[in-house]
Amino acid sequence: MNPNTDYMEIMNSVRSKTFTFFEEIADIFTFIQVIIKETFSRDFEFKEFFYQCFQIGYKTLPLIAITGTIMGLVLTIQSRPVLADFGAVSMLPGMIAVSLIREMGPVITALICAGKIGSGIGAELSSMKVTEQIDAMELSSTNPIRYLVVTRILAATLMLPVLVLYADLLGILGSWAGANIKGDVTFILFFSQAFSHVGFIDFIPAFIKTFLFGAVIGFVGSYKGYHAGKGTASVGEAAHSSVVQASLLIIIVDMIAVQITDMFI
Amino acid sequence: MEEVPINHMKTKPHNRKVVIEIKLLKKSFGDQEVLKEISLDLYDGENLVILGKSGSGKSVLIKCIVGLLNADSGIIRILGQNIPDLQSKELSLIREKIGFLFQSGALYDSMTVRENLEFPLRKKKDIFTKEQVDKKVLEALNHVGLTDELDKMPAQLSGGMRKRVSLARTIVTNPLIMLYDEPTTGLDPVTSEEISMLINDVQKKYKTSSIIITHDIKCALLTADRIIMLKDGEIYKEGAPENFENSSDAYAKSFFK
Numbered sequence: 001m002n003p004n005t006d007y008m009e010i011m012n013s014v015r016s017k018t019f020t021f022f023e024e025i026a027d028i029f030t031f032i033q034v035i036i037k038e039t040f041s042r043d044f045e046f047k048e049f050f051y052q053c054f055q056i057g058y059k060t061l062p063l064i065a066i067t068g069t070i071m072g073l074v075l076t077i078q079s080r081p082v083l084a085d086f087g088a089v090s091m092l093p094g095m096i097a098v099s100l101i102r103e104m105g106p107v108i109t110a111l112i113c114a115g116k117i118g119s120g121i122g123a124e125l126s127s128m129k130v131t132e133q134i135d136a137m138e139l140s141s142t143n144p145i146r147y148l149v150v151t152r153i154l155a156a157t158l159m160l161p162v163l164v165l166y167a168d169l170l171g172i173l174g175s176w177a178g179a180n181i182k183g184d185v186t187f188i189l190f191f192s193q194a195f196s197h198v199g200f201i202d203f204i205p206a207f208i209k210t211f212l213f214g215a216v217i218g219f220v221g222s223y224k225g226y227h228a229g230k231g232t233a234s235v236g237e238a239a240h241s242s243v244v245q246a247s248l249l250i251i252i253v254d255m256i257a258v259q260i261t262d263m264f265i
Numbered sequence: 266m267e268e269v270p271i272n273h274m275k276t277k278p279h280n281r282k283v284v285i286e287i288k289l290l291k292k293s294f295g296d297q298e299v300l301k302e303i304s305l306d307l308y309d310g311e312n313l314v315i316l317g318k319s320g321s322g323k324s325v326l327i328k329c330i331v332g333l334l335n336a337d338s339g340i341i342r343i344l345g346q347n348i349p350d351l352q353s354k355e356l357s358l359i360r361e362k363i364g365f366l367f368q369s370g371a372l373y374d375s376m377t378v379r380e381n382l383e384f385p386l387r388k389k390k391d392i393f394t395k396e397q398v399d400k401k402v403l404e405a406l407n408h409v410g411l412t413d414e415l416d417k418m419p420a421q422l423s424g425g426m427r428k429r430v431s432l433a434r435t436i437v438t439n440p441l442i443m444l445y446d447e448p449t450t451g452l453d454p455v456t457s458e459e460i461s462m463l464i465n466d467v468q469k470k471y472k473t474s475s476i477i478i479t480h481d482i483k484c485a486l487l488t489a490d491r492i493i494m495l496k497d498g499e500i501y502k503e504g505a506p507e508n509f510e511n512s513s514d515a516y517a518k519s520f521f522k
Contacts (some may be wrong), residue, residue: 012397124375127374128373128374131369131371132368132371133366133369133371133372133374135328135333135371135374136334136365136367136371136373137373137384139331139333139363139365140384140385140388141357141360141361141385141388142387142388144382210333224349
């Protein structure tokens with residue numbers, strides 16, 4: 001083995017990876033720029049946008065309902081013994097409501113949606129790319145960014161807060177069911193106790209960040225799908241990387257959002 | 266001068282106007298030079314077949330023509346307008362005059378046959394009423410013999426039917442120029458012949474000028490008024506189909522044996 005050859009190979013590999021990295025960053029910024037331009041263009045694709053809202057919002061409701069309910073139920077069952085040790089079982093509804101609304105609801109719902117919606121967008125757009133449907137659309141005088149990408153990103157951005165609210169409500173409902181396994185508390189009492197601990201400062205920042213989560217899911221799925229390579233393998237690759245990168249970005253955005261919120265509390 | 270009937274027009278029809286003019290077109294991907302200074306003309310009413318092995322640059326050429334790929338240098342003039350110089354709006358207008366049949370058909374999976382055919386007309390709502398759009402869709406489907414499949418999804422159709430629907434979608438806008446990218450790839454010989462005959466029918470009925478990219482010799486012979494053979498990104502040979510059939514050139518013979 002020639003150490004000099006090894007060194008050159010490593011350097012070439014590093015150079016190539018660095019170049020690819022910066023090339024991708026440039027691609028992302030160009031893509032964002034085009035999306036912003038097309039979002040505010042005159043020929044907004046309303047029909048496709050409402051169709052995507054239906055696909056992303058309505059069709060995700062059952063999954064979110066199950067996840068939200070189980071989230072509340074499990075959180076209650078797990079927290080109750082600890083609170084009982086401190087004689088603070090009465091704090092259970094408030095604690096569950098605050099943790100669901102502030103953090104658990106938005107993040108868990110966003111991660112579930114990254115799996116369902118992000119992979120769906122990534123797979124759909126990449127398969128359209130591989131089968132030349134995007135090219136066909138461009139030749140039909142339809143701007144594919146405006147028709148396919150802008151509508152999906154906006155639909156994801158607007159539907160995710162709705163899905164999070166739905167998950168939060170069902171989470172609290174699940175929590176009430178969990179509380180009734182080893183206790184007896186009325187629905188109205190549980191809800192009034194839960195919401196007596198929730199203020200605007202809990203609700204508003206959490207609600208705002210759900211828009212960001214939706215935008216992240218829509219953008220990552222669209223970017224990965226639209227920039228897929230040739231061949232069917234790239235469809236799986238686009239779907240897979242959409243989920244992984246959207247999930248990672250959701251966690252990072254959440255961390256930043258929590259830090260910003262903390263500065264105002 | 267006596268007008269040469271289109272189907273017997275086996276040489277360069279210099280008495281007709283040029284609809285597509287390509288001069289010194291170059292296109293590379295990285296270090297790989299795919300098109301090396303290609304120059305060719307497509308005449309009005311002509312079926313020009315571009316023949317070549319896989320990887321010879323045929324599909325890249327046709328995609329450069331419609332602006333789906335940007336050429337590195339050269340001139341691509343369609344109906345007098347140089348494609349690389351056009352802004353997106355002007356490019357859209359010129360594209361409305363071109364029908365492009367993709368190798369894969371490129372039907373929109375999430376739409377029915379009807380919606381696929383209506384799609385190219387959606388931007389012309391101010392020109393066509395709903396009834397006119399319906400009539401155009403039915404006419405185009407009737408032309409390819411698939412009026413019964415109107416409400417089916419592409420996944421419910423066979424390969425040949427998908428290709429026909431795709432052809433119907435390209436002719437629904439009454440294009441002046443048709444570009445066919447490997448129209449018979451993946452089809453059985455009988456269906457391939459049917460598609461080749463449909464290409465001729467489209468030329469007759471819609472008076473189109475066409476470029477047909479293929480490596481299917483039967484399709485080339487059935488449809489071509491003139492053949493250009495590409496080899497390694499360069500024009501290797503050009504002439505009437507019978508010139509290729511009787512050629513003593515080893516490379517040309519390898520296609521026609």
